[in-house]
Amino acid sequence: MRGVEESDRSAPLRVKAIALAILLIMSIATTTSAISGDLVQERQYLRAKIGGQDVRLEALFVKRADARGRLPIAFFNHGRPAYREMTLDQSLTANDPGINLLADMARRGWLVVAIHRRGYGLSDGPTQADSPCAVDASMSWMNADADDIQASIEVVAKRPDADPTRMIVMGGSAGGAASLALGARNPPGLAAVINIAGGEHWTGCMALRESIPVDFRTLGSRSHIPNLWLFAKNDLNHPLDQIEVMRAAFAGAGADLKLVLFEPIGEDGHTGMYSIVGRTQWLVELDSFLRAHNLPTWPISNVDVVLQRLQWPQSQRAFVQAYLAAPGEKALARTAGKQNASYQTALTLDDARKLALDACQRKGEPCTIVMEDDRWTGSP
Structure with missing residues (x-):
């Protein structure tokens, strides 16, 4: 699949964008390899401690091949299900949600870190069961996922190419929700939270529907870090009325939040956010947000x-x-x-x-x- 833009001084600018896929394959051993000429990737396990237990988390690092010194860190968090496989591989044609974003962020100057949370991929531990329909279920699930991210930060911060004083956390769907929970903890060095179509999913559960305002007021009252939320108007997991409930509760509690709603993307804007069409739109918003907060992206000059x-x-x-x-x-x-x-x-x-x-x-x-x-x- 491909997208095209053309420029002709005698005609108006024309833009067409069609879906693109970049994917991941798995490796057990720690390896470093070049991808696409300008990027390198490294696959390894993080030895972390979570809840007093030693845990092995599968991780993928992506950065520019010409990068030198300590780089700002972008932690990217998968949804549910997770990435099927954990490496960028352009020879494959299927698409795993979120993975194609890693190269985009690495080219913007970040050391990008993607992990498989406990129970996913080759990471240790059982996968969390689907949240039951109960008032406290979703927050418990979000916080458990945030534990994995926080433990990963502690390990990655020790790398010689990582700058733990400049970090962002971002994620899609359940990974976005986990990022919100981590942001509410305000870990040192965390400069921004990027939520891509993430939040609590209330369909079919009245208890959860009633708990969302409470949960997001709690998160918003604790969060002191700038947030950027990105949703399509046709997100089948998060209808517009739910997005507004989350926004109002989070921002109303004092959180620093910018919400951007995009016109419908494909048949389902929840997954459409990862397509070339979706990313073409919201990467522009992300670049603007990063510049506004003095965080790395490509120079407008x-x-x-x-x-x-x-x-x-x-x-x-x-x-x-x-x-x-x-x-x-x-x-x-x-x-x-x-x-x-x-x-x-x-x-x-x-x-x-x-x-x-x-x-x-x-x-x-x-x-x-x-x-x-x-x-x-x-x-x-």
């Missing part, structure tokens, strides 16, 4: 650098900014006359190059690749 190299006017600024913010593997091709260009996203960088060239050459001129991901590859 890069737009002017690319415009200068393309020898394009400021009228093409939106096209260049959209390319730099776009998720996934991407390539930008330009005609020899420098008037037209197209970019494509794809499962692999090789496919992105081919698709970008094909789209560009529909203009009737030969084209060359001038950018791959965020790297300039054209002539100086």
Whole structure:
């Protein structure tokens, strides 16, 4: 699957985005390998202590290949079910929710850490049973998941490439709920919580429906960390009235919260948030949020650098900014006359190059690749 954008000075900017997949496969031993040329991944076990017990948690680290020194840490938390497999592998075509986001965040300057919580993947411990329909069930479940994240932070903080004074925690669905619970603990160094379609799921349980305002007031009253919540309006797990109940209770208790609601994404906005269409929309909001809180993302000054190299006017600024913010593997091709260009996203960088060239050459001129991901590859 692929997405395309084209720029033509004689025509309005056109944008098309179609779903992309980047996936994970499992490894038992600790290994480090290159992915996509500009990123490296490392698979290992974290030896953590949770509730007085020694626990082994499966973990995946992703960062830029050219990264040096201590990096800010982005902890990403899976939903339920978890990632089927724990490594980025672009040769596979199926999609595990959330995994394709790891590369997007690593390219923004983060050391990205994804764990399998207890009972998932090759991590120790039993998987938590589905929450019973009881008033305190969901908070208990969220806090248990937050215990795993907090224990992971304590281990990762000791890495020579990790800066525990600059951290964010983010997650989707149940992972987003776990991130909220961790944020309410205000661990040192945690600068932001990113909740992607996460919260309590009240369908079919009146006790839980009644407990949500109480739970989210409790979380909001304890949280002193900026929160960004991202939901689609057609989230089948969290209808709009439930999102509003969670928001009102959390923010009403004094929490620092920005909620962004997107127009419907696909048939179910809950899973649609991970598609190329979803990520294309909310990564822009995430970048703005990170900049507002002086947290790393790609520099907006890069737009002017690319415009200068393309020898394009400021009228093409939106096209260049959209390319730099776009998720996934991407390539930008330009005609020899420098008037037209197209970019494509794809499962692999090789496919992105081919698709970008094909789209560009529909203009009737030969084209060359001038950018791959965020790297300039054209002539100086």
